[in-house]
Amino acid sequence: MYKAPVEEIAFTLKHVAGMAEALAAGTFGELGEDLVDAILVEAGRFASEEVAPLGEVGDRQGSRLVDGAVRTPEGWRELYRNWIAGGWNGLTAPEAFGGQNLPHMLHVAAMEMWNSGSMAFALGPTLTMGAVEAVEKHGTDALKSAFLPKMVSGEWMGTMNLTEPHAGSDLGALKTRAERRGDGTYRIFGQKIFITWGEHDFTDNIVHLVLARLPDAPPGTKGISLFLVPKFLVNDDGSLGARNDVFCHSLEHKLGIHGSPTCTMIYGDGKFGEEKGAIGYLVGEENRGLACMFTMMNNARLAVGMQGIAIAEAATQKAIAYAKERTQGRAPGWSGEGMSPIIEHPDIARTLLTMKALTQGARAIAYACAHAVDMAHACVGEDARHWQERSSLLTPIAKSFATDAGVDVASMGIQVHGGMGFIEETGAARYLRDARIAPIYEGTNGIQAIDLVTRKLPLSDGAHVRGFIAELKRIAAAVAASNREGFGDTAARLDAAIADLAEATDWLIATLGGGRLADALAGATAYQRLFGLALTGAYLAKGGLAEAGDGREDRRIALCRFAAENLLAETAALKDRVVNGALSLAAARAVLD
Amino acid sequence: MYKAPVEEIAFTLKHVAGMAEALAAGTFGELGEDLVDAILVEAGRFASEEVAPLGEVGDRQGSRLVDGAVRTPEGWRELYRNWIAGGWNGLTAPEAFGGQNLPHMLHVAAMEMWNSGSMAFALGPTLTMGAVEAVEKHGTDALKSAFLPKMVSGEWMGTMNLTEPHAGSDLGALKTRAERRGDGTYRIFGQKIFITWGEHDFTDNIVHLVLARLPDAPPGTKGISLFLVPKFLVNDDGSLGARNDVFCHSLEHKLGIHGSPTCTMIYGDGKFGEEKGAIGYLVGEENRGLACMFTMMNNARLAVGMQGIAIAEAATQKAIAYAKERTQGRAPGWSGEGMSPIIEHPDIARTLLTMKALTQGARAIAYACAHAVDMAHACVGEDARHWQERSSLLTPIAKSFATDAGVDVASMGIQVHGGMGFIEETGAARYLRDARIAPIYEGTNGIQAIDLVTRKLPLSDGAHVRGFIAELKRIAAAVAASNREGFGDTAARLDAAIADLAEATDWLIATLGGGRLADALAGATAYQRLFGLALTGAYLAKGGLAEAGDGREDRRIALCRFAAENLLAETAALKDRVVNGALSLAAARAVLD
Structure with missing residues (x-):
């Protein structure tokens, strides 16, 4: 079973990725090493003791669509409640909305550990945090006060609705329509696919961020606007109002991350509400939706990179444990009785060391990227530009190298397990199935x-x-x-x-x-x-x-x-x-x- | 849908792997190019039109254990009947037992195509052919005449029972017991795991080849004997007699090849028969069982290599077809209207060419290995030794390079499909799941x-x-x-x-x-x-x-x-x-x- 490598993570953050210097220089205000360590220990405990034990059941049961509602795997609702009760959802969010405003470095480290426990589970909150970021940066004050506090606390979750059947990498091709209602709000019509955690039973409300096109919008990527479309409308007193005209039509049957519901979402089909069309609120300016998405794109890409590292770490731990226990043959130089543990065979040792090196290398790259994000945030002028460029440069490398490592290391982990690696109950195969999406999504x-x-x-x-x-x-x-x-x-x-x-x-x-x-x-x-x-x-x-x-x-x-x-x-x-x-x-x- | 690349296969056999020279020199007797071509075309037709359409249902339904019997996927029994009706099971088997005694080169080429259609399906007959080989080389005349004709025709299938929980790569550790009955036959007691096609509904009888240890056997690999243990005993007139004391206890839940039942087999539990112990017939000499296994090990390894090539070929075809159809973005130099097919993007083209090169390289290595097998069989003296050494040298390379290529190419195929690659219905993910066992089994x-x-x-x-x-x-x-x-x-x-x-x-x-x-x-x-x-x-x-x-x-x-x-x-x-x-x-x- 996965055990969060808290010491290695803390060391990498501080002494490889630059956190020690930043703490010493006061870059993160009053944040000190003690608090950093305490947060990492507690995030690691939660990942090891609470998330990881529910990873397998999530894979086996998956999330299911029953009578229009998505049922998450056994124990996952409680897990989510415990997770938000721990305050984890608002780690980096602004204090004004209930967040803790901690450095992104801490966040990615914690994300790594939760994803090691269960990538399918940790993926949901990752999307919420992205939605928080977009609304916080580009939403009106009214929108922020209506939605952000509950999204920061985790009482409501958020989603990102970009992809359509003919618009994946190329968002310019998307067709979802938005119509002005004349009162500053909009009605949204269209179909979105591959919407992660688009519908579920974790929270009472779900806040969808949806890319759509106004009737008079220019073609291509310059005609895309971003809308906030809640599952339930919100009354002025903050209570939930009518069901909005959006629903989950179906779930995908995927290679991995079975616990994470991947939804086809239908907007404006007339299923709910008196008038056809899902009511949406503009985020940012009309036709500038892609700019709003780009705000969070870099962080989302790094977050996906963390998934690759998370799987690589968990797969490596599992393979090392197995290789120490399983005996087979006699390795050269083995002087013990009977068969040697397979870790004594040079080829197995080489494989395990390769897994460790790739995992640790990817981790350092990703943490260095998060450090640059934090520095860009903390600095001004030329320094800010320097760190902004650094994070921009490191993001695609972190995302790709880490997610490739996730797949490669998971595959090596299966190989170390021999025939047992191909049996689902062993758990090594799940890592490969889960990891395989990470080199694909978020670009x-x-x-x-x-x-x-x-x-x-x-x-x-x-x-x-x-x-x-x-x-x-x-x-x-x-x-x-x-x-x-x-x-x-x-x-x-x-x-x-x-x-x-x-x-x-x-x-x-x-x-x-x-x-x-x-x-x-x-x-x-x-x-x-x-x-x-x-x-x-x-x-x-x-x-x-x-x-x-x-x-x-x-x-x-x-x-x-x-x-x-x-x-x-x-x-x-x-x-x-x-x-x-x-x-x-x-x-x-x-x-x- | 997979279409057997008959021309490319024929070219590689003849002009890369050495078949043209062998045909010209009369190495294969009267076999001529016309017959070779005709066999390849027909094997390819069967693979493309009959096997491939049933691959997906096999994956989705899998084989299931119901009340002690294994039910194969819908349509697979008929598929098997058609396959043996085509005479495919006895392609390389001796004419004396109803086989066609054709070169191994033709056999591996045909195997490649059937495995492209469905690796899970083609795996069963592969095991039977291995069993035929072992019995033909090492069995007594009585054993041969009782079992070989029906195994060669495919009326009965064969299995290989090697692995036990603590004896996978290291067969010296195996514990299954054999006791002499005093009449030249034996009783077998023990548990075997990971037995491919160990139980099924394709044939009336199943012929298990089982490694076991006699009470007075030396320890380690020098104390292992090989036994033939039929599911049903065979009467002197060839009709089926009593059920032997062997049964399938459970099936594994695997990452891939779901259609292929992977069985835990229990011998001598007293479930069937009056006296405890499964009745077995010695193959080869007592304590020389491993030598008998080695006879067929090389060919079995090459057969697994063919699975890697088969998956790589099918995955490449699928990815190329998708990349020509799917449009996204505008590739550099694209002058058409709107989005370009993704095959126009250099990174996609590079991936597809890499897939093609690895597939074709692995194919050539494997066919060259089969050529060496055929030459060793056809030659005498120094020449025979030369080709024997060549096939020995090429076998591990063919097995490993081709099966690694299977995994890598299948993974690239998913990547080319983008998000669709992660959806099971697309079919690209199945190739990776199926391919992942090939670098593991048969060593x-x-x-x-x-x-x-x-x-x-x-x-x-x-x-x-x-x-x-x-x-x-x-x-x-x-x-x-x-x-x-x-x-x-x-x-x-x-x-x-x-x-x-x-x-x-x-x-x-x-x-x-x-x-x-x-x-x-x-x-x-x-x-x-x-x-x-x-x-x-x-x-x-x-x-x-x-x-x-x-x-x-x-x-x-x-x-x-x-x-x-x-x-x-x-x-x-x-x-x-x-x-x-x-x-x-x-x-x-x-x-x-």
Whole structure:
């Protein structure tokens, strides 16, 4: 059973991702290390003791649609009540609406642990927090006071309604209609698919944020507006009013995250209310809905990255436990009686260490991204811009590298379990099934790569990414200067990986500058992975270098060395694919016809 | 819907894997190209039109245990009847028992297609064929005449009973007991798990091959005997007699291949028969059961490799079809109206080409392995030994590379489908769920790597593998000499990949020779993949070079170039891991404690 790795998480936050310096500098106000530790311990306890035990039942029973109502798995309603009673829903929300205004770094760390317990469960609150953010940033005061307090407390949950059958990655194609009622409110008509936690029995009301198009809107993405559409209208005194004209038509039958209801939502079908059309309230300006969505998109992408890390951590723990217990054959050098635990076989040990290195690398990248979000929030002027760019740059890497790691590590976890891994009751297979959605939703990892190459590399005319690479080089230099034997060949290998990153970066910036977009995009995914691997090497090294005084430095250094000498060599192949792969890709295109 | 790629399969068999030369040389007797083509077309038709349409229902319904009987999915009994009516079950079986004695190459090609249609369905007959092989090679004449004709025709199916709860990879640990009855027959007592198609409604009788231990047997693998245990005893006139004391206790709830019943079988519980104990007939000699199993192990491993290729092919077809139909965004260079088909996006095209290259590479390796099996069978003396060694060397590579490709390609297929890929009704997820068992059963891919490094590299003191590498170098030289522009940088890159393979091979042979087994095993999996990638490059090149006269050479050359310039660079990292990875692995071992 999953046990939250609170110490490792705290160490990574503080000594790898930059929280220690921020705390020392007073960046987070009066927040001190004691409170950070206390929150992590309690979030970890909740994840290990309350969420994780209900993960399997959620997978097995799933959420079901019965007579128009969604029934969540046994025990999940109580779990949700306990979760909001713990104040977890409002961790980062503004104090004005009942939140605790804590740093995003703490939030992603806690999210990681809840997602390890049950990704399907933790996904619901993640959506609510995104909705809170959008309303808080773009809603009118009236809208905020009517909805935010209960969304912050978790008494009501929120959803995001973007996708339609023909509009997934390309939101410009969406067709849901909004009509002005003349009193400042709107009526919404249309069908939305893949709406996560679109209907359920956790809360009395559900607050849908819905992208729709006004009759006179320009075509494409510039004609999309954002509306808040509650399941039940809210009276002036805050009590629930009439049922709004929106309902859940069906649930998807999915590969994983069975506990999370994925709904087709129908707006304005006339099923509820006297007049057809779901009543909606504009969030932000008309036709500027996509800008409102983008506000929260980065954080949502990072949140999905946390799911990948969460699954990777849980799968790794499970595989290590199994490999210590299961005996089979005799490993070379095994001197014990009878069969050796399979962890003694070099191939199993290698697999487990790879799982650990990918998990820890992805975690460090994601926490560093959250640190940048917090710094951008706390700083002003040039500093704010610097950290804004850093978080923008890191977001697609964190999302893609972590979610790929989630899938890969979960798959390795099954392999370590042998035949037992294929049996559902073992639980290893669930991790792969759950993890598989994360590289897809909130922008496929291919779209993250396009974003990274075409929008993030050009930040500050390429100066930001180059400055970041220079920082990474200093980490490699510090490893060399440390003279710690345990690092082995880390310094040279990390240096080489960063040089590959630098070369691929320069090539992409030049290629984009030369207007050769297709050539740049041909290697975008390889580049994204190259960046993630180089960062994994650098951050593992930073962890190894940190004087944590917790006596675990040698183990951190050993894992760093393992990654440097076993995983980083891949960067050369990835760089090669970026720089040399486009021509043969174009030449082979006809093979697909 | 899957359409058997009969042309590509025929081309690969003939011009890449060596069938054309063998046919020309009369190696397969009177078998000619016309008959080969006719068999492939008909096997492909059966796979596309009869098996594939029943794949989804098999997954959805699964096989169920009802009152002790296993009910297979709707339509599957009829499908099986049609399949054996087509004579497919006895394709390679000896003519003396009603088989057609056709080359193994044809068999694996046909198996690939049936597995593409439904891996869960095709798995049953695969086990039967293995059982036929074991009985034919090691059974007494009486046993053969009593059982083989009906097993060859498919009237009865066969199973393999190896695994027990504490004996999976390590068969030496198994505990099932066999007692002599004094009349030359035995009674069997024990529990076997993970028995594929151990019970079902396809056939009246089921012939179990069971590994068990005699009371006076030496411990470990040298004390294991093989027994034939029919579900129903067979009277002297061939009619079915009493029910034997064996039954299916339960079915596993698995990640995939739901249509295939995975049974826990109980022997000798006293449920059937007057006297406790399932009656069994010795196959081969007492305590030599493992040798009998090894006879068929290689072919069974190759058969599992075919499953990986089968899934990869089906997943690739599905993804390409979806990517041509689904529109989203505007790809660079897209001049059509509105959104472009997603296949126009470079990242999607790259993914699809990678899927195609891995599928075709794995197919070529597997067919080359089957060719070696056929040649070993057809030749005598030194030639027979050469081909025997070749098939031994290729088997672990074919099994592991193809089954890894199955998982990876199926996962890429989901990704191409975006959100739809996560919805079960789409069908892309099923491929991943089905594929995930193949790297595990018939010896995990980690065990294949141990086999490759410790048993196959030393064949003929390393001369065999070195001779094979020299053959591959000649392919690279032929590419260079061809002067065909379409190959781009293929010759140099293939040469480099083969040099990596040669260096890693030399290092492993030297390391094994120096007695450093743990160091050699640390890189065994990386080496196995390196070998598979180098072979993929070489065989794609061989296909490109072949004067097929079918006008598709340019496409084959383009795919080969894509693989050479995009996938082969990974061999340097893999070689590095083999040669340099062991030290850091050993140093990091404590991280797992």
